[in-house]
Amino acid sequence: MLIVTAAAPEGSSFDFVSRAFGPKIGVDEISVCGSAHCALAHYWSLKMNKCDFVAYAASRRSGKLKLHFDKEKQRVLLTGMAVTVMKGSVLV
Incomplete structure (x- = not known):
């Protein structure tokens, strides 16, 4: 996977923007x-010295994500809106 990211422009409601590719x-x-x-939450926490972010995925469909990086536990809480496009079952 290739991930491209940049800090969002000053005055933006986002902290950073990104695009992801899987050629x-x-x-x-x-x-x-x-x-x-x-x-990226871990990366930007080091760059911006903070733990809470609003990110913009700048793909054709685009998306807004809220992220919290827990430095102590090294975990990320990711939230956002989603749409169910398929339902199914997997038997293991």
């Missing part, structure tokens, strides 16, 4: 990638 798995662009944003 080796046959995905040109990932619309809103949760795992990428979990990694």
Whole structure:
């Protein structure tokens, strides 16, 4: 996976913007990638010296994510809106 990120412009309601690509798995662009944003929360916490972020995934479908990086536990809480596009079951 290739992740591109930048700090959001001054005055923006976002802290950072990103795009994610998966060319080796046959995905040109990932619309809103949760795992990428979990990694980015850690990265930006070091750069901005804070733990709470609002991120913008700048893909064609785009998305807004809220993130909290817990430094002590090294965990990320990621929240946002979602739409169910498919339901199913997996038997293990």
